[in-house]
Amino acid sequence: MAAWQSGGRLEGLIHHADHGSNDTTMVYTDRIAELGALPSTGTVGDSFDNAMAEAVNTLYKTEPIRPQGLWRTVEQVELATLEWVWW
Structure with a gap:
């Protein structure tokens, strides 16, 4: 969607995706x-970069x-x- 709206160029954009098989394929x-x-x-297999x-x-879910x-x-x-977020 962002690529289409911007005319196909996304210089500087940082795209976040889960590590699911659909999001980490070579073509993707x-x-x-x-x-x-x-x-x-x-890194795959741990959450050191987003543990908090x-x-x-x-x-929140629990x-x-x-x-x-x-x-x-x-x-x-x-x-x-x-x-729940009273602070």
Whole structure:
């Protein structure tokens, strides 16, 4: 989408993708390079580069999100998030 909107060049853009098989294929990586973007990937198999974010995401999912079960609206999730992030 960003490539299309920018006319096909993304110099300086840092693209973040998960380490799933679809996002780390050689063709995918080559296409990012063709567009002038840089892949934002750390090492595979550990989370040393984002350990704190992973810890917060895990707490967020465990404390306010999963106990509720299914949420009816985005607004409910937003309010629960605001209550959870009290600082």
